[in-house]
Amino acid sequence: MFVLPSTHHHEPLNYYPFQTPRHTLKPPKPCINLPYKIRAPPNLTILHQITPKSQSSHHSTNIVKTDDDRTTKSQQTKTQDDGIPVDDVKIIAKFKSRYNYIRVLEVSRKADHPFAGSRLLLLDAPGNIHSISFLFKSFTKTYFDVFATLPPLLPPGPIAILGFGAGSAARLILELYPNAVVQGWELDPSVIAVGREFFGLSKLEKQYPDRLFIYIGNAMNASIKDGFSGILVDLFSEGSVITELQDSNKWEKLKRCLRKGGRIMVNVGGSCVEAENSRRDGKLIMEETLKAMQVVFGNKLSVLNLGSRKDDSSLALTGELPNLDEWKKAVHGYLRRYVYMWKPFSG
Numbered sequence: 001m002f003v004l005p006s007t008h009h010h011e012p013l014n015y016y017p018f019q020t021p022r023h024t025l026k027p028p029k030p031c032i033n034l035p036y037k038i039r040a041p042p043n044l045t046i047l048h049q050i051t052p053k054s055q056s057s058h059h060s061t062n063i064v065k066t067d068d069d070r071t072t073k074s075q076q077t078k079t080q081d082d083g084i085p086v087d088d089v090k091i092i093a094k095f096k097s098r099y100n101y102i103r104v105l106e107v108s109r110k111a112d113h114p115f116a117g118s119r120l121l122l123l124d125a126p127g128n129i130h131s132i133s134f135l136f137k138s139f140t141k142t143y144f145d146v147f148a149t150l151p152p153l154l155p156p157g158p159i160a161i162l163g164f165g166a167g168s169a170a171r172l173i174l175e176l177y178p179n180a181v182v183q184g185w186e187l188d189p190s191v192i193a194v195g196r197e198f199f200g201l202s203k204l205e206k207q208y209p210d211r212l213f214i215y216i217g218n219a220m221n222a223s224i225k226d227g228f229s230g231i232l233v234d235l236f237s238e239g240s241v242i243t244e245l246q247d248s249n250k251w252e253k254l255k256r257c258l259r260k261g262g263r264i265m266v267n268v269g270g271s272c273v274e275a276e277n278s279r280r281d282g283k284l285i286m287e288e289t290l291k292a293m294q295v296v297f298g299n300k301l302s303v304l305n306l307g308s309r310k311d312d313s314s315l316a317l318t319g320e321l322p323n324l325d326e327w328k329k330a331v332h333g334y335l336r337r338y339v340y341m342w343k344p345f346s347g
Contacts (some may be wrong), residue, residue, distance in 0.1 A: 152330035157229030166195030226257030
C-alpha cells in the first residue's frame, strides 16, 4: 500500500461473499512502502501525500506544503525532487464509496519520477497507494513485485489475494506463471469497478477466464475446500494494517486455510505508511503484526525490509526459509534481486 484512503476491511458489504460477474460494476464518474508526495507549487495546498503501502524504491524525503505556503521537511535523506510535481498528475476519478475515498491518478510519462506513465489507486485520506499499473511494463518496483516471487515456493493449487485492490499483484502472477490460478478477495465493490474501468482488470478477466476469480466480501472469511496453496495478504483500512492482523487467533485461522506445504506472504507495512488515526503508528503496527504471526508460526517466519531504513516497509513470509539459490533460479530475472533480501525474523 502507498499513502491514501484505505481499501479493504471493515464489515463485508454482502454477508455472503459472491463472485462478481464481469463488466457489471460501474463507478460513478468522477497504499509498496516508500513515501512519495505530490509537490504543490506556490498558492496550492498539498494534494494529499502519496505513499505506497509498501515500496521498494529508496527515495524517502517528504515535502509538505502547508496552507500558508510554508514548507516542512520530514524523513530528510535525499532531496525534495522525490515528489511528483502536481502539474504531472491528473485526477481521472474521484468519489466516495461505502468504505473508501477513491481516487485514480495518472502520472505523466514525462514526469521525472519512478511512477512516470503510471496510474495510481488511492483509497484513504492520507494518500496511500493501493494499486499501480503502467501502460508499457508489468513490473512496478514496489512490493507487488515481491509478491510475484511467491508461486515457485508453493504446492499446486489456487493462490488467494486478500485485499485485491485493482489487481496489481494478480496481473504479475498470471503473466509470469502459466499454471497459476488466482482467487482475489476485495471488500469494496467500487474498488473492483475502478480496477475494471481504469486499470485493465476487465481485460485481465477476459484473458484469464479460468485462472482469475474475484469475490466481494470480507477477505478474512476467504476459504476453499482443499485449502489455498498460498495466500497473499495486503489488508489495510484507513491507512493502517487492519486490526485483525494484530490478533494471533486470526493468523491461526489463516494458517488453517492453507493446504500442506502452503505459505503466506504479507505486507505488514511500516513507518512509511500513514494512518488516518495518528495513534496507529505504522512502525508499531508492523511490529505488533509480526509478533502476532510469530505466536502462530514460531521460528518459521522471515522478513524482507524495503526502503532506505529497516522499518520503512516490510513483508513477512511463513514457512522455513527456502533454499535461496533454488528460489532465485525459479523466478523471473528482474525479481531475483528480492530473494536474498529475506532474513529470519528475530522478534
